[in-house]
Amino acid sequence: xxxxxxxxxxxxxxxxxxxxxxxxxxxxxxxxxxxxxxxxxxxxxxxxxxxxxxxxxxxxxxxxxxxxxxxxxxxxxxxxxxxxxxxxxxxxxxxxxxxxxxxxxxxxxxxxxxxxxxxxxxxxxxxxxxxxxxxxxxxxxxxxxxxxxxxxxxxxxxxxxxxxxxxxxxxxx
Numbered sequence: 392x393x394x395x396x397x398x399x400x401x402x403x404x405x406x407x408x409x410x411x412x413x414x415x416x417x418x419x420x421x422x423x424x425x426x427x428x429x430x431x432x433x434x435x436x437x438x439x440x441x442x443x444x445x446x447x448x449x450x451x452x453x454x455x456x457x458x459x460x461x462x463x464x465x466x467x468x469x470x471x472x473x474x475x476x477x478x479x480x481x482x483x484x485x486x487x488x489x490x491x492x493x494x495x496x497x498x499x500x501x502x503x504x505x506x507x508x509x510x511x512x513x514x515x516x517x518x519x520x521x522x523x524x525x526x527x528x529x530x531x532x533x534x535x536x537x538x539x540x541x542x543x544x545x546x547x548x549x550x551x552x553x554x555x556x557x558x559x560x561x562x563x564x
Contacts, residue, residue: 418521421500422446423468423487425546426508427475428455431465434508439465445514447500452487454479480546492561503557506549517551527556 422443426435435451443449450468454475470486473479484505491503502521506512521530531550534543544550552560 418501418518419447419499420502420504420514420518420521420551421491422449422504422506422512423452423491424449424506424508424510425452425480425483427453430508431455431467435465438508438510442512442514446504451508452483454483481543484546488557488561492557500554502551502553504549504551505546507546510547510549512549521551521553524553525555527559528553529556529560 424435424438424443431451431453439449439451448466450466452468452470454470454473468487468490470483470490473483473486475483488503504512504517524530529544529550529552531544532548534545
């Protein structure tokens, strides 16, 4: 596993030639964890108590209208115009991104990290990996359907997008 991490780090280093700065300022990471109402008491609660607590800010993204959870046990971003199903996952993500950028301080973070509720992240490693990148970049596993052109960043293991890339991307959604 450490070899894979090292390979990915080296691959990122060569891929981002010219994107890396010498800044040592701590990167603020906003974690958005995709879940659904049925997992709030189990998976989401566990994620909240473990790795998500090391994000600078985190929210759980669900289409369920669960006000009793909101701001009491888990930070929840409710989406009301979509369903909690796999077919509407991209709509759910786009709606969440639009809500996030409409907040009073929409870019109060350096990186947005999107993951599923069955993902475990060692935030210290992620923070170290993203620390010196300043130019627009989305980092994750590119999902390539069989015999097709590359599609999108796979959400399973998570992906990170810095604010410079978000500012360019979101007006075009």
